[in-house]
Amino acid sequence: MDGTALILVELGAVFLGLGLLGRLAARVGMSPVPLYLLGGLLFGSGGMVNLAGISEFGEIASEIGVILLLLMLGLEYTARELVTGLKGAWLAGIVDLVLNFTPGAGLALLMGWGFPGALVLGGVTYVSSSGIIAKVLSDLGRLGNRETPVVLSILVLEDLAMAIYLPVLTATLAGLSFLGGLRAVGIALGTITLVLLAALRFGPQISRLIHSSDRENFLLKLIGAALLVAGLASALQVSAAVGAFMLGIAISGSTAHSATKILEPLRDLFAAMFFVVFGLNTDPTTIPAVLPMAVLLAVVTSLTKVATGVWAARRAGIGVPGRIRAGLALIARGEFSIVIAGLAVASGAVTGELAALATAYVLLLAVLGPVAARLAEPLSRPFLSKAAPEPDTAF
Amino acid sequence: MNFEDTSLPGLGVRREITLASGRRVGVVILRDGTMQLIISQREDPDACAAAIPLSTEEAGAIGAMLGAPQLVTQLSDQHRDLPGVNTQQFVLSHESPYVNQTLGDTHLRTRTGVSVVAISRSGSVFPSPSPGFELNAGDVLVIVGTSAGLENAAHLINDG
Numbered sequence: 001m002d003g004t005a006l007i008l009v010e011l012g013a014v015f016l017g018l019g020l021l022g023r024l025a026a027r028v029g030m031s032p033v034p035l036y037l038l039g040g041l042l043f044g045s046g047g048m049v050n051l052a053g054i055s056e057f058g059e060i061a062s063e064i065g066v067i068l069l070l071l072m073l074g075l076e077y078t079a080r081e082l083v084t085g086l087k088g089a090w091l092a093g094i095v096d097l098v099l100n101f102t103p104g105a106g107l108a109l110l111m112g113w114g115f116p117g118a119l120v121l122g123g124v125t126y127v128s129s130s131g132i133i134a135k136v137l138s139d140l141g142r143l144g145n146r147e148t149p150v151v152l153s154i155l156v157l158e159d160l161a162m163a164i165y166l167p168v169l170t171a172t173l174a175g176l177s178f179l180g181g182l183r184a185v186g187i188a189l190g191t192i193t194l195v196l197l198a199a200l201r202f203g204p205q206i207s208r209l210i211h212s213s214d215r216e217n218f219l220l221k222l223i224g225a226a227l228l229v230a231g232l233a234s235a236l237q238v239s240a241a242v243g244a245f246m247l248g249i250a251i252s253g254s255t256a257h258s259a260t261k262i263l264e265p266l267r268d269l270f271a272a273m274f275f276v277v278f279g280l281n282t283d284p285t286t287i288p289a290v291l292p293m294a295v296l297l298a299v300v301t302s303l304t305k306v307a308t309g310v311w312a313a314r315r316a317g318i319g320v321p322g323r324i325r326a327g328l329a330l331i332a333r334g335e336f337s338i339v340i341a342g343l344a345v346a347s348g349a350v351t352g353e354l355a356a357l358a359t360a361y362v363l364l365l366a367v368l369g370p371v372a373a374r375l376a377e378p379l380s381r382p383f384l385s386k387a388a389p390e391p392d393t394a395f
Numbered sequence: 396m397n398f399e400d401t402s403l404p405g406l407g408v409r410r411e412i413t414l415a416s417g418r419r420v421g422v423v424i425l426r427d428g429t430m431q432l433i434i435s436q437r438e439d440p441d442a443c444a445a446a447i448p449l450s451t452e453e454a455g456a457i458g459a460m461l462g463a464p465q466l467v468t469q470l471s472d473q474h475r476d477l478p479g480v481n482t483q484q485f486v487l488s489h490e491s492p493y494v495n496q497t498l499g500d501t502h503l504r505t506r507t508g509v510s511v512v513a514i515s516r517s518g519s520v521f522p523s524p525s526p527g528f529e530l531n532a533g534d535v536l537v538i539v540g541t542s543a544g545l546e547n548a549a550h551l552i553n554d555g
């Protein structure tokens with residue numbers, strides 16, 4: 001087979017395989033992310049089959065996958081929600097950061113992976129998966145619960161923190177000097193403020209600029225704008241993903257809604273590619289060695305996430321059962337932990353062991369997080385109050 | 396009575412009222428426009444005993460169902476001293492020929508002598524609707540008139 005034919009066959013096999021895995025995931029009601037990772041592990045370097053042909057396409061595709069993931073994340077939030085979230089929940093955000101960044105960073109330092117390693121692993125353990133958690137809350141019928149806004153506002157802050165964290169990470173991984181790093185952070189902070197202000201003030205105008213009633217036209221403008229902004233951000237050393245995130249925040253209202261609809265299939269395709277490529281680049285034979293460490297880290301950071309949720313819910317005046325629900329809901333880690341680890345691996349500035357650890361860690365918590373969230377009801381039963389009988393009731 | 400709105404960042408908004416019994420009853424309105432009817436649990440007021448997905452139509456029907464009786468009771472109270480005047484509510488069904496027509500097109504007043512004093516739709520009440528008011532399926536028409544007039548009006552609304 002010549003080069004192109006081989007690439008097409010390999011790509012086709014990969015997507016078909018992912019489709020089957022995704023179906024399996026949907027059947028058992030779990031996030032497909034861990035299965036995509038597993039798929040990548042099986043077929044990568046050191047895995048069962050070596051798919052060398054698609055590596056070049058895979059690199060670009062996974063880069064676009066990250067950009068689309070962040071663009072869609074930005075589209076989910078309006079600037080107003082972010083600003084209100086920042087005002088209302090900043091303290092919870094700080095508690096979350098301190099409790100959950102520290103274990104990862106500490107372990108990396110203990111392992112002698114240096115400052116960049118600590119920054120990476122801290123980020124991996126810090127950020128919960130807003131995708132998995134929003135799905136679990138909705139599946140469990142908890143959207144109307146009082147603790148749900150508390151959980152969601154913590155997720156908002158984490159996502160917003162990514163806008164500062166990713167440029168810092170990019171600068172550190174690129175080996176920039178302290179001043180260079182400071183410049184990147186300055187640019188990032190400046191852009192975030194500008195984008196938030198612009199989105200609050202001129203949201204409808206920006207949206208109108210992008211919007212088009214013609215699907216094809218709209219899609220091309222969206223993707224064009226996203227790649228352009230991402231590329232410029234990358235040239236400024238601010239991280240391509242953050243540029244896309246900012247663009248997503250700036251687009252609001254019905255434009256954001258229709259953009260989400262149009263982009264969803266593309267995001268699914270390229271993000272799946274991203275997870276696979278990350279798995280491909282991780283040598284599965286390195287996983288068993290780091291597994292005990294991953295389990296330890298998962299246990300510790302599950303406890304710290306529970307503590308975060310319990311603390312934040314308690315502060316919001318939620319009862320004990322609600323606190324337990326909030327804490328357990330936050331455990332799941334997923335796509336963004338892999339985005340962080342992926343950036344680190346792509347830069348070549350961290351050891352392969354760290355990538356293996358991050359993979360094992362996310363595999364554990366992306367699967368166990370939703371399970372833990374479901375444990376909340378049985379666990380909180382003893383704390384339910386015996387309410388006085390109400391004449392009206394069937395519940 | 397005030398709705399309490401709570402933002403659900405990234406998902407939508409929760410809108411609810413707290414009943415005299417302490418229960419929260421309301422809706423979660425998601426970004427894509429779908430709704431869930433929520434009712435809080437008794438043992439754990441933070442949690443929900445039910446979260447029921449509703450289509451826009453179903454939500455409108457429930458809103459009209461809950462909103463109209465109050466209006467009718469109020470109007471009936473006001474008419475108590477006027478013998479022979481009754482208030483009644485009619486739901487505009489899908490099959491009605493007047494769906495997507497204006498209120499004026501029905502010629503209700505000319506043909507039956509009754510008056511449409513209010514229309515309740517999706518929980519909101521439109522008092523004294525003008526002849527140009529466009530009718531939708533599921534609208535609840537609150538009508539004042541004599542018993543005979545109301546009976547005729549019922550036929551007219553359903554069958555034209």
